[in-house]
Amino acid sequence: MSQTVYIHALGLTSAMGTGLEAHRQALARAPKLSETRAYSPAQVRPLGVVNCALPDLSHSPKAAQSRNNQLLWSAWLQLAGHWARLAVDPARVAVIIGTSTSGIGDNEADFAPGADTVPLYERQQIAAPARFLASELGISGPAYTLSTACTSGAKAIAAGRRLLQAGVVDWVIAGGADALCGLTVQGFSALDAISDAPCNPMSANRAGINIGEAAALFLLSRTPAEIAVTGVGESSDAHHISAPDPQGAGAEQALRAALADARLAPGDVGYLNLHGTATELNDKMEAHAVARVFPEALPCSSTKPFTGHTLGAAGALEAGLCVLALQTGELPPHHWDGQADSALPALNLVRPGTHAACVHAMSTSFAFGGNNIALLLSRVSN
Structure with missing residues (x-):
């Protein structure tokens, strides 16, 4: 099997x-x-x-x-x-x-x-x-x-x-x-x-x-179905009890490990659900990590304006929203005031109503203590 x-x-x-x-x-x-x-x-x-x-x-x-x-x-x-x-x-x-x-x-x-x-x-x-x-x-x-x-x-x-x-x-x-x-x-x-x-x-x-x-x-x-968990990447910053590594080194490591586990290149990913907490430090380190790993054109969004930060449920909930994107091609939009932070690299934040035939989607979660994970989900042909 x-x-x-x-x-x-x-x-x-x-x-x-x-x-x-x-x-x-x-x-x-x-x-x-x-x-x-x-x-x-x-x-x-x-x-x-x-x-x-x-x-x-x-x-x-x-x-x-x-x-x-x-x-x-x-x-x-x-x-x-x-x-x-x-x-x-x-x-x-x-x-x-x-x-x-x-x-x-x-x-x-x-x-x-x-x-x-x-x-x-x-x-x-x-x-x-x-x-x-x-x-x-x-x-x-x-x-x-x-x-x-x-x-x-x-x-x-x-x-x-x-x-x-x-x-x-x-x-x-x-x-x-x-x-x-x-x-x-x-x-x-x-x-x-x-x-x-x-x-x-x-x-x-x-x-x-x-x-x-x-x-x-x-x-x-292990029984075949339409969508699979194709990659997992985990890392630990060991930087601070609550603040992330400001350079996002652990986040980047998790992203790259998930890609390697799935045997995918960064350009294969069609959508990224950001951890996107809207805190000063998380968004800064995450934007830099994402920009180093992925092409600028990668559509990405934080869905926390819809749900709030659901803490222990967030990683599973947001992976679930990636499944919906894979099933429907409707990418979760990024809702914000549109005022970009000039200190952050530009990301391709999804506009409402965006559709794309997405085959691979990633969800990221970053926690206290520098605990990081990225999940890669994929539509597969059986």
Whole structure:
């Protein structure tokens, strides 16, 4: 059987909506995040809130009843129809989930003044999302959670690919989920990384991120399908606990490693989903790394104005948007104020309504501690 790892189904839930069609439609409109005091009572902020109804988890153990798991189950339900048609050995299936918050947001409510409920530590354990999904589905193969900040969801996909290529399992459910909570909103605010206006990636006027929540799940196997994960590149800057290497050396290394893994040249890639957080340092180092690796004509965009920065879910969510681009030829647009930063190399930022027959698309994620990953996804002929 092929060592290529294929994508058989995809579930997306974010501020853009629930399901692939909702995300396709949202990309054709101007982004609009929720303006709210939630999670930061002293100030109205734009946040990537999931406003659609989420599944009821009252049938699950109390410790599993978190908003994070609701997001995760929402993404899973989009895969469930495909899953039901498969004959699988539960011991030959892996569940790998990326997260940074797990169920912390639900426990925050238990700690609020006047609350008469007891916080459930198990609910906020990093292991909780994978444990929940494996338990609900009766999966007895490897099940674990990765928490590498903003690369977590992409790392989960990469880890699942390795398990499949090693023959450890036959199917992998991989992705990320992160729910909004006060810890992340106030924490990033303390780092002066939050923007009080919609984020403005790659602009001279960029002022920081908007936090969001989301879940994205991929169903992967070695059985041929239309789209494959053809390349993975990972690196570590070891530069600073929160700031990236200003020259983007680690980011560049990840980009080049993904290309080498896929046996592709830079000119083969038709679209790049930027990490594009709209912070001063991330956009600077990423623009320089991208300019060194790719031709100037490579279409690229940051989709965080649509979703907010969904942290542990971001890498999987944005890889999912690359899948949509491969399927439809509609490239995710880059929304900003159009004021280019003269200190950054010029990038070919995608204009709304851009269509291109894209065969290979890349998604990048760069996290605290210099943790970097690039995923290459490709339409393949079987």
